[in-house]
Amino acid sequence: MINLIFEGEGKVRLDKFIDEQMSELSRSQISKFIKDSEITVNNQVITKTGYKLVNGDEVSFTIPAEKPIEAIPQDIPLDIVYEDDDVLVVNKPQGMVVHPAAGHRDGTLVNAILYHSKINDDDLIRPGIVHRIDKDTSGLLMVAKNNLAKQSLMNQLKEKSNLREYVAIVHGNFKERKGIINAPLGRAKNNRKKQAIVDDGRKAVTHFEVIEQFEGYSLVKLKLETGRTHQIRVHMQYIGHPVAGDPLYGPKHTLPGNGQFLHAETLGFEHPRTHEWLEFSVDSPKIFQETVKKLRG
Numbered sequence: 001m002i003n004l005i006f007e008g009e010g011k012v013r014l015d016k017f018i019d020e021q022m023s024e025l026s027r028s029q030i031s032k033f034i035k036d037s038e039i040t041v042n043n044q045v046i047t048k049t050g051y052k053l054v055n056g057d058e059v060s061f062t063i064p065a066e067k068p069i070e071a072i073p074q075d076i077p078l079d080i081v082y083e084d085d086d087v088l089v090v091n092k093p094q095g096m097v098v099h100p101a102a103g104h105r106d107g108t109l110v111n112a113i114l115y116h117s118k119i120n121d122d123d124l125i126r127p128g129i130v131h132r133i134d135k136d137t138s139g140l141l142m143v144a145k146n147n148l149a150k151q152s153l154m155n156q157l158k159e160k161s162n163l164r165e166y167v168a169i170v171h172g173n174f175k176e177r178k179g180i181i182n183a184p185l186g187r188a189k190n191n192r193k194k195q196a197i198v199d200d201g202r203k204a205v206t207h208f209e210v211i212e213q214f215e216g217y218s219l220v221k222l223k224l225e226t227g228r229t230h231q232i233r234v235h236m237q238y239i240g241h242p243v244a245g246d247p248l249y250g251p252k253h254t255l256p257g258n259g260q261f262l263h264a265e266t267l268g269f270e271h272p273r274t275h276e277w278l279e280f281s282v283d284s285p286k287i288f289q290e291t292v293k294k295l296r297g
Contacts, residue, residue, distance in 0.1 A: 011052040076112035139264025152272035163268030169261035214295035
């Protein structure tokens with residue numbers, strides 16, 4: 001049982017108070033707990049999210065145990081760029097989540113991979129996954145089909161010996177043609193869904209090169225030296241050029257689309273067994289290409 005005491009002047013909404021105190025809960029979870037009569041205030045069940053707390057009110061609840069998540073094979077179309085007995089390279093479409101999680105228990109890239117390929121991995125939620133790209137970012141991912149491949153690919157990520165290049169449409173124009181963004185990343189203090197530049201964060205380095213400039217926007221190539229959560233999106237916002245269409249880090253007035261205009265275009269790595277260098281590139285989605293044409297026009 002969790003017990004929270006509201007101490008403050010005036011009144012505050014019940015759902016807002018719990019959200020501020022319990023960073024591990026999403027707002028949708030809090031709303032559901034309240035509506036399902038899971039939360040009491042001063043031992044009285046409250047079912048209204050907008051209930052106003054006053055100084056001294058005691059809020060009590062128990063977080064229901066979540067059902068265990070396990071990825072299951074699903075017959076979902078998969079764009080396979082390369083496959084052998086050890087590795088799989090796929091082109092993930094925009095809008096697809098990489099692996100199951102509380103809000104996405106199926107319909108993910110992992111569900112599709114398990115249907116199309118045999119993956120020998122004890123991880124029941126993220127079998128074969130060694131790196132990720134965001135739901136609304138499209139492009140290339142390497143997948144390990146066995147333990148040898150997984151260890152090798154993870155080591156290459158750690159040693160920064162692989163190649164990951166992106167293309168993006170970003171806001172604004174640049175004075176410089178190339179640059180390096182070296183700014184540490186960590187969870188934002190005011191929003192747990194966001195990352196931010198923080199002094200005590202993890203090292204994050206992004207290289208950028210301007211490919212083409214338009215009125216109010218630019219097409220850039222981005223190379224990851226590290227691979228932190230939302231790294232490119234936060235770094236581009238940090239230098240004043242947020243990714244167009246980014247709902248978290250970009251402005252509201254932006255290009256119409258289905259999320260951020262960010263595409264993992266090129267992927268290179270050493271094959272885990274043969275040690276041959278493999279490198280792949282895929283075109284950006286149709287909406288990305290059409291938007292670039294419109295900007296040129």
